[in-house]
Amino acid sequence: MRRPRRQATPRQPHRGSAPNRDAAPRRRPQRTRGGGALDAWLLNHARALLFSLGKLYRNASSSAMTVAVIGIALALPSGLYVVLQNLHSVVGGLDQGVxxxxxxxxxxxxxxxxxxxxxxxxxxxxxxxxxxxxxxxxxxxxxxxxxxxxxxxxxxxxxxxxxxxxxxxxxxxxxxxxxxxxxxxxxxxxxxxxxxLAWVQRLYAIVDIAQRAVWVIGGMLGIAVLLVVGNTIRLDILNRRQEIEVAKLIGATDAFIRRPFLYGGLWLGLLGGILALLLVSLAIALLAGPVQHLSGLYASSFTLNGLDGASSLRLLGLSVLLGLGGSWLAVGRHLRDIEPS
Incomplete structure (x- = not known):
């Protein structure tokens, strides 16, 4: 008769030996709930930002026309502002003759x-x-x-x-x-x-009228930019009506749906502001030579100056605000009307 084999018993680790690393599971560091929510919020905004930029790229022809309209509308008051600033420098030199x-x-x-x-x-x-x-x-x-x-x-x-x-x-x-x-x-x-002093007073009165005219024209063209961006976003909302209805059916919030449209208006405003800066710089470059020649005929060292860094940043900031404002008005008005049936 064969003797029954002894079952192998697991060896107990020696007291002095190192513990088995695989025996105890590792504890992974857990992120705090606040940090995870912030990361998700930033990730969603980054996705919406890139998605809206990609959509402008896919519709390059219509986006280019919208950006061109915005750029021209912003370049007109910006150019008048440059002319007014140069006129102020000229008048500042003339009043020394009083x-x-x-x-x-x-x-x-x-x-x-x-x-x-x-x-x-x-x-x-x-x-x-x-x-x-x-x-x-x-x-x-x-x-x-x-x-x-x-x-x-x-x-x-x-x-x-x-x-x-x-x-x-x-x-x-x-x-x-x-x-x-x-x-x-x-x-x-x-x-x-x-x-x-009468001629100086008349000259400053003319400059003041020109300054007010620049503000009026700038305000009217700013409203035009709002309408252009708002109409562009409105057409985009209508084209994606079915997609918005499906997103609402699966539980998407209005903020989630609104986000890409707002970033679309931001991109339109920013690109329009950049185009306006390029147009103003091109106009200054074309006029600098004749203006310098004219000032030389009057024995003057006057040179035509363009927008400085601070003014350029203000123009870009204003264009972005106009883009966001136009998209916000369009989204807030038309998004409430779209409900899944």
């Missing part, structure tokens, strides 16, 4: 004339002064008038001493210049203080 002519009494000699001129230079309202003696005034008048023989027939010099005062004028603020004129008129040495 001057107050002080006709002094004939009893004021040359030494008193220079003393008064140096005194006026210390006034905070005065940029600089120029003293003109009667002899200098007569020589200048003889040079530019052409009446040299007539002046020789005069027995004495009829011109009084003059001080030309250049006030500090910034931004078309002429009230303090008029106050300075009245203050100069009260000086005992002054016979008459004459100020010619």
């Amino acid at each position: 001057q107050i002519s002080l006709f002094l009494k004939r009893s004021v000699d040359n030494e008193a004339l220079q003393t008064l001129s140096r005194k006026l230079d210390t006034w905070p309202e005065v940029s600089r002064t120029q003293a003109i003696t009667p002899a200098q005034g007569l020589a200048e008048f003889r040079k530019y008038s052409g009446f040299g023989n007539t002046l020789d027939a005069l027995g004495s010099n009829p011109l009084p001493p003059v001080i030309v005062v250049y006030p500090k004028l910034q931004g078309g603020d002429s009230a303090h210049v008029e106050a300075l004129q009245k203050r100069l008129q009260q000086l005992p040495e002054v016979d008459e203080a004459r100020l010619d």
Whole structure:
């Protein structure tokens, strides 16, 4: 008879030996619920962002026309803004020519004339002064008038001493210049203080009207951009009506359905703003040469400046906001009307 075999018993690990790593399951680090929700939220937004960009790429022809309309609509007020900024720089140089002519009494000699001129230079309202003696005034008048023989027939010099005062004028603020004129008129040495400021006031009034016109045109074209983006998103919603109904049947929320359309408006606004910047830069490049040639004919160093970095960022931000606003209005209005039947 065969003896029954002993069943093999599992060996017990030695007390000093290392424990079996496979015997105890590993504990995987668990993510917190808040971190997982944030990751899912970011992932959904990234997918919607890329999905909306891909949809614009698949409908390249219609998307390009919409972006072109937005770019042109934004380029028009942006170009007018550039023209207005350059006009401000030109006017800022012209107002330096504003001057107050002080006709002094004939009893004021040359030494008193220079003393008064140096005194006026210390006034905070005065940029600089120029003293003109009667002899200098007569020589200048003889040079530019052409009446040299007539002046020789005069027995004495009829011109009084003059001080030309250049006030500090910034931004078309002429009230303090008029106050300075009245203050100069009260000086005992002054016979008459004459100020010619009407042309500067008219020029600044024209610039103010142009600035308001730019804001009005910009506001109207901004509304046009809202309507263009809203109509584009509305057509997209109508084309995807059945898809939206199916998504609502399986439990998709309005926020989930709205997300790709909002990002579509964002992309349209951003691309339209970039196109507007390119159009404005192209226009500045085409006009820079003729403007520089014209300024050279007037012995001026004026150059045409375009949009700076801050203005470009503001334009892009405004275009993105207009795109989001137009898409939000369209989605909020038409998405409520689509319900699964």
